[in-house]
Amino acid sequence: xxxxxxxxxxxxxxxxxxxxxxxxxxxxxxxxILRRLIGGTIxxxxxxxxxxxxxxxxxxxxxxxxxxxxxxxxxxxxxxGLHGFYRGVTPPLLFCGFQNLTLFSLNQVMSNYMSPxxxxxxxxxxxxxxxxxxxxxxxxxxxxxxxxxxxxxxxxMLGKGGHESSTVVGPISxxxxxxxxxxxxxxxxGYTPTLMSRLIGLPFYFMGYQTARTALLDSRLASTHTGxxxxxxxxxxxxxxxxxxxSNYPCDFVKTRVQASRTRVAIPDVIRATYKAGGxxxxxxxxxxxIMRSAPANASVWLGIELTxxxxxxxxx
Numbered sequence: 187x188x189x190x191x192x193x194x195x196x197x198x199x200x201x202x203x204x205x206x207x208x209x210x211x212x213x214x215x216x217x218x219i220l221r222r223l224i225g226g227t228i229x230x231x232x233x234x235x236x237x238x239x240x241x242x243x244x245x246x247x248x249x250x251x252x253x254x255x256x257x258x259x260x261x262x263x264x265x266x267g268l269h270g271f272y273r274g275v276t277p278p279l280l281f282c283g284f285q286n287l288t289l290f291s292l293n294q295v296m297s298n299y300m301s302p303x304x305x306x307x308x309x310x311x312x313x314x315x316x317x318x319x320x321x322x323x324x325x326x327x328x329x330x331x332x333x334x335x336x337x338x339x340x341x342x343m344l345g346k347g348g349h350e351s352s353t354v355v356g357p358i359s360x361x362x363x364x365x366x367x368x369x370x371x372x373x374x375x376g377y378t379p380t381l382m383s384r385l386i387g388l389p390f391y392f393m394g395y396q397t398a399r400t401a402l403l404d405s406r407l408a409s410t411h412t413g414x415x416x417x418x419x420x421x422x423x424x425x426x427x428x429x430x431x432x433s434n435y436p437c438d439f440v441k442t443r444v445q446a447s448r449t450r451v452a453i454p455d456v457i458r459a460t461y462k463a464g465g466x467x468x469x470x471x472x473x474x475x476x477i478m479r480s481a482p483a484n485a486s487v488w489l490g491i492e493l494t495x496x497x498x499x500x501x502x503x
Contacts, residue, residue: 222293226287233487395423
């Protein structure tokens with residue numbers, strides 16, 4: 187039996203190997219965060235441009251301005267034209283990139299935190315670690331979401347069938363009106379239901395993307411360059427969006443009602459009123475429009491992220 191104090195030259199050199207591995211892993215972790223940061227910005231702009239008309243319909247139907255998606259679309263087109271579908275697009279267009287760089291880079295930080303030292307960074311995390319990383323992402327991420335959502339929803343309620351205002355014509359004047367009528371706390375109204383929706387939805391979002399991507403990469407779809415580089419992230423993004431909204435839609439419904447109100451309303455009052463008016467189905471009003479919006483939105487954002495990441499990797503970043 188070898189004495190505990192005995193060691194060879196190889197033993198002296200052994201500790202240096204993990205140090206190199208840890209350093210290499212740290213550099214790769216940093217590069218992953220950088221790719222998600224830049225890719226999230228590009229993907230966010232693409233997301234806002236392709237999905238906002240569906241989001242306008244969703245918000246108007248959720249708030250009871252129209253009984254159905256088709257009636258909302260017809261009325262908006264007839265009375266307001268294309269501009270009506272893009273009401274409130276300025277805040278998400280300006281800030282969607284910021285929101286997504288926050289979401290995806292922060293989620294990458296949390297994923298790095300949830301990765302054990304022995305984990306092979308070329309393989310996906312176990313789904314439970316992906317879910318925990320997503321929930322750790324939610325609180326800080328929602329701080330960037332709630333103010334933009336508040337302004338966007340208020341602007342979407344303008345026009346025929348919604349709020350009428352001669353003083354609110356854009357995001358800046360809308361923000362001023364919110365501060366004047368609700369105070370600075372009004373900017374973050376809806377934070378709690380938004381946080382609840384993300385705590386529920388983000389784990390399903392990232393797990394859905396990871397599961398779909400893994401399955402598609404193992405299929406014949408990934409046998410071509412176009413399939414691997416374009417179709418896989420787009421289809422995986424669509425799957426992620428469906429998982430996200432199906433899991434958390436009632437919370438998002440309550441959030442939209444709270445943010446659309448021009449006076450401070452209590453979340454329990456919104457829940458009771460919605461249930462009394464339509465039961466459980468009442469919380470899924472506008473769900474179809476939401477899923478229709480989700481498809482191009484999440485296909486765009488993940489395509490932007492993956493293409494940006496591939497480009498940066500090819501440049502050694």
